[in-house]
Amino acid sequence: xxxxxxxxxxxxxxxxxxxxxxxxxxxxxxxxxxxxxxxxxxxxxxxxxxxxxxxxxxxxxxxxxxxxxxxxxxxxxxxxxxxxxxxxxxxxxxxxxxxxxxxxxxxxxxxxxxxxxxxxxxxxxxxxxxxxxxxxxxxxxxxxxxxxxxxxxxxxxxxxxxxxxxxxxxxxxxxxxxxxxxxxxxxxxxxxxxxxxxxxxxxxxxxxxxxxxxxxxxxxxxxxxxxxxxxxxxxxxxxxxxxxxxxxxxxxxxxxxxxxxxxxxxxxxxxxxxxxxxxxxxxxxxxxxxxxxxxxxxxxxxxxxxxxxxxxxxxxxxxxxxxxxxxxxxxxxxxxxxxxxxxxxxxxxxxxxxxxxxxxxxxxxxxxxxxxxxxxxxxxxxxxxxxxxxxxxxxxxxxxxxxxxxxxxxxxxxxxxxxxxxxxxxxxxxxxxxxxxxxxxxxxxxxxxxxxxxxxxxxxxxxxxxxxxxxxxxxxxxxxxxxx
Amino acid sequence: xxxxxxxxxxxxxxxxxxxxxxxxxxxxxxxxxxxxxxxxxxxxxxxxxxxxxxxxxxxxxxxxxxxxxxxxxxxxxxxxxxxxxxxxxxxxxxxxxxxxxxxxxxxxxxxxxxxxxxxxxxxxxxxxxxxxxxxxxxxxxxxxxxxxxxxxxxxxxxxxxxxxxxxxxxxxxxxxxxxxxxxxxxxxxxxxxxxxxxxxxxxxxxxxxxxxxxxxxxxxxxxxxxxxxxxxxxxxxxxxxxxxxxxxxxxxxxxxxxxxxxxxxxxxxxxxxxxxxxxxxxxxxxxxxxxxxxxxxxxxxxxxxxxxxxxxxxxxxxxxxxxxxxxxxxxxxxxxxxxxxxxxxxxxxxxxxxxxx
Numbered sequence: 001x002x003x004x005x006x007x008x009x010x011x012x013x014x015x016x017x018x019x020x021x022x023x024x025x026x027x028x029x030x031x032x033x034x035x036x037x038x039x040x041x042x043x044x045x046x047x048x049x050x051x052x053x054x055x056x057x058x059x060x061x062x063x064x065x066x067x068x069x070x071x072x073x074x075x076x077x078x079x080x081x082x083x084x085x086x087x088x089x090x091x092x093x094x095x096x097x098x099x100x101x102x103x104x105x106x107x108x109x110x111x112x113x114x115x116x117x118x119x120x121x122x123x124x125x126x127x128x129x130x131x132x133x134x135x136x137x138x139x140x141x142x143x144x145x146x147x148x149x150x151x152x153x154x155x156x157x158x159x160x161x162x163x164x165x166x167x168x169x170x171x172x173x174x175x176x177x178x179x180x181x182x183x184x185x186x187x188x189x190x191x192x193x194x195x196x197x198x199x200x201x202x203x204x205x206x207x208x209x210x211x212x213x214x215x216x217x218x219x220x221x222x223x224x225x226x227x228x229x230x231x232x233x234x235x236x237x238x239x240x241x242x243x244x245x246x247x248x249x250x251x252x253x254x255x256x257x258x259x260x261x262x263x264x265x266x267x268x269x270x271x272x273x274x275x276x277x278x279x280x281x282x283x284x285x286x287x288x289x290x291x292x293x294x295x296x297x298x299x300x301x302x303x304x305x306x307x308x309x310x311x312x313x314x315x316x317x318x319x320x321x322x323x324x325x326x327x328x329x330x331x332x333x334x335x336x337x338x339x340x341x342x343x344x345x346x347x348x349x350x351x352x353x354x355x356x357x358x359x360x361x362x363x364x365x366x367x368x369x370x371x372x373x374x375x376x377x378x379x380x381x382x383x384x385x386x387x388x389x390x391x392x393x394x395x396x397x398x399x400x401x402x403x404x405x406x407x408x409x410x411x412x413x414x415x416x417x418x419x420x421x422x423x424x425x426x427x428x429x430x431x432x433x434x435x436x437x438x439x440x441x442x443x444x445x446x447x448x449x450x451x452x453x454x455x456x457x458x459x460x461x462x463x464x465x466x467x468x469x470x471x472x473x474x475x476x477x478x479x480x481x482x483x484x
Numbered sequence: 485x486x487x488x489x490x491x492x493x494x495x496x497x498x499x500x501x502x503x504x505x506x507x508x509x510x511x512x513x514x515x516x517x518x519x520x521x522x523x524x525x526x527x528x529x530x531x532x533x534x535x536x537x538x539x540x541x542x543x544x545x546x547x548x549x550x551x552x553x554x555x556x557x558x559x560x561x562x563x564x565x566x567x568x569x570x571x572x573x574x575x576x577x578x579x580x581x582x583x584x585x586x587x588x589x590x591x592x593x594x595x596x597x598x599x600x601x602x603x604x605x606x607x608x609x610x611x612x613x614x615x616x617x618x619x620x621x622x623x624x625x626x627x628x629x630x631x632x633x634x635x636x637x638x639x640x641x642x643x644x645x646x647x648x649x650x651x652x653x654x655x656x657x658x659x660x661x662x663x664x665x666x667x668x669x670x671x672x673x674x675x676x677x678x679x680x681x682x683x684x685x686x687x688x689x690x691x692x693x694x695x696x697x698x699x700x701x702x703x704x705x706x707x708x709x710x711x712x713x714x715x716x717x718x719x720x721x722x723x724x725x726x727x728x729x730x731x732x733x734x735x736x737x738x739x740x741x742x743x744x745x746x747x748x749x750x751x752x753x754x755x756x757x758x759x760x761x762x763x764x765x766x767x768x769x770x771x772x773x774x775x776x777x778x779x780x781x782x783x784x785x786x787x788x789x790x791x792x793x794x795x796x797x798x799x800x801x802x803x804x805x806x807x808x809x810x811x812x813x814x815x816x817x818x819x820x821x822x823x824x825x826x827x828x829x830x831x832x833x834x835x836x837x838x839x840x841x
Contacts, residue, residue, distance in 0.1 A: 089831065103678045104752045127682060140577050148628045161635070164602050177814050183748040183793035184595065184769050185639070187809040187838070188819055190602055193635030197628045214684040237543035243566050243656035283684060285706030342624040374625040375544075414626035420630075429629055431614040440825035441631045444818050457630065 071143030077419030112143025148197030266321030511579030522835030551583025589639025743800025749793030
């Protein structure tokens with residue numbers, strides 16, 4: 001089917017404004033939050049109903065046209081990067097909150113609903129939706145399901161997979177499946193877990209039922225400065241070893257502290273090698289108790305300066321710096337590249353030392369922010385895309401950081417997904433047997449391989465080529481190799 | 485230990501070649517659970533010997549152990565560091581193993597607030613139907629590389645492969661606890677449990693039995709004390725004994741020859757008009773039913789479906805009904821394909837979950 005025929009076919013059941021195919025209309029969809037990867041799709045469709053999506057999928061299935069789903073486009077791994085011969089399926093128009101059930105503590109929403117909008121709708125009942133990725137004002141719940149998004153509170157409250165109950169999913173041939181349920185478990189295999197984090201490779205989510213939990217009565221924050229990263233890492237272990245699960249536990253390194261403080265004046269200690277933010281939430285008594293213990297542990301762990309938020313404004317001010325880390329990176333450097341590895345926390349100091357060494361080797365600065373409670377590290381490599389070769393060096397540097405995470409017993413992606421970006425590192429993290437099984441799982445849902453082809457799971461062929469050539473990211477010779 | 489894995493591999497390859505079904509068995513404590521296996525001449529694949537804790541770092545909140553590790557040993561190791569398996573798995577016998585716990589996918593009283601087994605599984609090492617030694621997930625809490633195959637193993641009743649090792653997230657034990665009880669009728673109890681669950685209260689378990697609502701509070705001393713004032717009711721002194729009797733089904737309610745059904749439904753569903761005694765857990769989202777066969781499996785399953793859930797014949801005569809709730813055709817199709825991929829010769833516990841698998 002020619003592109004024009006495809007457009008005509010789509011227009012036979014979709015309103016004109018729901019089918020975009022002129023280059024200037026396609027342009028806004030050429031990338032997601034990872035703008036280093038760009039590709040125009042053949043056509044963008046913006047359906048408003050599930051029936052329309054079914055027809056789109058049936059058409060694509062019949063014509064063997066690839067389909068890439070897109071939510072708000074805030075993803076950071078190129079998961080929503082369009083396919084040159086495919087349809088980009090935007091779910092952004094499906095943004096209805098269908099039902100909030102305060103007694104059962106659930107909300108049933110369409111995939112394009114923004115993460116934060118769910119909590120706003122639940123707020124009158126004293127409830128909220130717990131996972132809070134940093135993009136929560138913009139990112140959609142459908143995208144959160146696709147990526148299994150976390151947030152700064154997930155050590156205590158879990159990831160998307162822990163906070164959803166049920167999905168309505170369309171398979172590539174337009175069949176509707178109900179996965180999970182309104183009870184706490186369902187019969188058969190846990191397909192809900194399989195769907196969560198599947199990066200749009202298995203099906204199209206058209207409705208999500210999420211769990212809502214009560215808003216804690218109070219939250220308070222301890223900010224502790226350390227003259228040594230190792231001591232800060234130990235302080236985190238000491239808090240957890242004492243039986244405390246903080247609602248948030250974040251670490252920033254020296255270069256981040258300086259970038260942020262200059263920008264925001266959050267009151268961070270500029271002499272510190274690392275700053276820890278440790279939050280407690282719960283009832284007033286519980287928080288008072290826990291904050292006291294955290295304060296004492298920070299002191300015993302060798303903190304050079306400790307401040308406790310005295311009120312809500314101060315708590316938010318302490319947080320503001322951490323939340324501004326990415327914009328601050330953008331302020332001190334023309335471009336930055338955000339990595340996302342997870343490591344067992346005990347290896348933090350070693351991994352940070354390794355990053356520091358690589359930073360010198362590549363001549364590129366690197367800021368480190370760290371979801372310290374759960375070991376999720378976000379190195380931000382600072383570079384200038386206008387300097388020839390600098391993006392390539394950055395990608396190579398990033399790739400080495402991820403390899404280091406694997407060697408430390410961790411993973412190449414904690415919460416951003418594999419997408420397009422980390423597809424080569426999947427060859428390092430998994431062996432042939434596991435990758436074959438991933439392809440088998442994909443085939444169980446999408447035998448023709450039309451949903452988001454080329455993402456998340458590399459072909460064995462690709463891995464073999466990589467292994468044989470020891471090719472680094474950015475120097476890869478055959479990007480056109482078939483992948484599914 | 486590698487020698488044992490090699491033995492398992494050899495057994496799997498031989499079974500696949502001769503299409504001899506394998507019955508995977510850990511401690512044998514959940515033998516009663518699930519359908520009777522299909523086919524004759526099963527070979528027993530005993531995993532109890534493949535045991536031991538591989539790695540445990542209390543401050544990382546992660547433990548990795550071999551599938552044959554006894555739950556009692558695992559929990560003792562955690563207890564020494566003031567930690568626990570927050571999903572409170574039922575043992576149904578001292579011999580219960582980690583592998584069986586994950587394969588059966590059963591969770592105890594804390595499930596409604598803390599999460600289920602599947603919520604705490606971080607990674608698995610397993611052998612597939614071709615004897616392939618595979619690792620999915622890992623030992624870290626945040627990991628989105630590849631599909632979540634490790635959680636797929638939870639509750640699969642061993643039909644997808646032989647679990648070798650499992651990594652779990654663990655949590656600190658609460659420092660204080662207390663159980664309250666009060667008399668309420670069933671409808672009021674359902675409403676009350678759900679209302680409380682929507683408030684920031686340190687409730688870690690609920691149970692409605694014999695016209696009384698039991699509520700367990702767990703957390704910081706101050707939070708438990710404050711909640712006691714809010715909730716009212718009387719203190720139940722034999723707290724630990726009571727919740728253990730619910731977790732292990734040694735409570736009087738469960739001492740019966742009748743079939744025991746587990747209806748997992750929407751927590752706010754009104755009282756079910758099914759004949760037989762009932763006991764509720766998990767804020768009303770699990771209703772245990774003792775049925776004397778006067779209600780047919782179909783009636784029970786329809787009631788569960790109407791209440792937005794499913795029904796399992798937990799203990800009883802599996803000759804009369806399939807144990808697990810029938811799946812929609814589209815979902816079953818995916819199950820069958822997954823089974824074919826993980827276990828092409830169909831040797832792992834055939835029929836234990838569904839006749840088709």
